[in-house]
Amino acid sequence: MSHRLVVIGAGYAGLLAAKRLARKLSRSDATVTLVNASDRFVERVRLHQVAAGQPLAAPSLRQQLSGTSVRLVVGRVTAIDTARRTVCTDAAPGALGYDTLVYAVGSQARFDDVPGAAEHADAVADLEQATRLRHRVAEIASGGTVAVVGGGLTGLETAAELAASHPGLRVRLFTGADDVGCGLAPRARTHLRRALDRLDVSVHPGTVIATVREDGLDTRDGTSFAADAVVWTTGFRAPELARAAGFATDESGRMLVDATLRSISHPEVYAIGDAAAGVSAGGAPSRMSCQTALPMGRGVAEVIAARLAGREPAPVRIPYAFTNISLGRRDGIVQFTHADDRPRRFVLTGRAAAAFKEAVIRSTVRSGPRRESGSDESDS
C-alpha cells in the first residue's frame, strides 16, 4: 500500500507543502490528501484591507491544485486520533487514515481573558471576522469611533488601513506597551509615529483594557472610551486541535517540533506555519508570519521525502530578512532584520516601502503556495 500523507490546512504553509510533496513523491509510493475548512485559498495578510472595505481575490483551491496529484477534501478537521492515526472531519469522508500527518492549521485571534472581548470585539484573523468587521465599520456614521486594541503589527496595520479608508471615522489605537513599534529601529519608529499622526490615529500607550462593552471599553485605570466598534488584535494563538489530541504544545497551542519540524511527542506528525513552534536560523523562536510559513512548507516536504527514501534529512532553515508593515496603501515600513529577527539599522519607508510590500505579497502568492515552482521564492 502506498504511504498515506495527510496535510491539514491549505494556507501558505500547507498548500505549498502538499504541492511540493506531490511533486517529489511518485503516486505509487505515496498519496497526498489536503484537508481544508474552505474551498478557497485566503490571503490572510490582506485581511485588514478586507476590514477596511477593499475586495479580496480568494482563488479556488481546486484550481490551485489542478495538474497536481493532491486530493482535496473540503471540511474541518474536528479531532486527531493519534492511536488510530486518523483525522476526523465534519464533512465526507468523516475519517481519514494517515501514515504521516502535516499539521498546518494556522492561527486564530487571541481574545485573552478580558471580559467582553470575545462577545463584543471584532477581529481580523480570518475572513469571516474581517468581513463582519467591514460590515460593521460601513454602518458607522461619520464622526463615529473605532477602537483597535493591540499595538503589534496587525493592530498597527489595521488602525492605519481603517483610518486611511475611512477618514470620517475616529480611530483610536490602544497598547499596553510604552510606545508603538518597540521592536523597530529608531528611524522606523519615528516614521511610524508620524504616519499615525498624519492619519489622525490617536495612540494610547501604556493602556491596558479591562473590559469590552457593546458600546466601548474600560481601561484598567478606570477610564471609559465610547466606540462603535472594537477590534481585538492582541495576538494570535493556534487552534486547540493539537493540544486536545495530546501533542506536546507551547502555551499558544503551537505544536512543539524539532529542527526537522517533527513533533517532539509524535514522530509520525510534523507541524508547519503558525501552528508550529520552531526555531529560526538565528536561534530565535519562530514568529507567526509568511516568512516562517513558506520555508517550513518547502522544508517539511524535503524532510518527509528524505525520510521516506531512508535518508536522514537536514534541519529546516527559517531565515528572517525583514518585517514589513503597511500603513494604508501608500505608506509603509520595511524593517530589515538579522537572521535572528533583531532589527538592523537599515529601513525603507513611505511609498517605496508600500510598493516593496505589495510586490513581496504578490510574489509570495504567485511563486509560493499558488504555483509550486521549485525555485527560490521571496517571502513576506
Ligand SMILES: Cc1cc2nc3c(=O)[nH]c(=O)nc-3n(C[C@H](O)[C@H](O)[C@H](O)COP(=O)(O)OP(=O)(O)OC[C@H]3O[C@@H](n4cnc5c(N)ncnc54)[C@H](O)[C@@H]3O)c2cc1C
Ligand atoms: C491581518 C493580518 C495581516 C498579516 N500581515 C502579515 C504580513 O504582512 N506579513 C507576514 O509575514 N504575515 C502576516 N500575517 C500573518 C500571516 O497571515 C500568517 O503568519 C500566515 O497566514 C500563516 O500561514 P499558515 O499556512 O500557517 O496558516 P493560514 O494561512 O492561517 O492557513 C491555515 C489554513 O488551515 C485551515 N484550517 C484551520 N483549522 C482547520 C481545521 N480544523 N480543519 C481544516 N482546515 C483548517 C484554514 O482554513 C486555513 O486555510 C498577517 C495576518 C493577519 C491576520
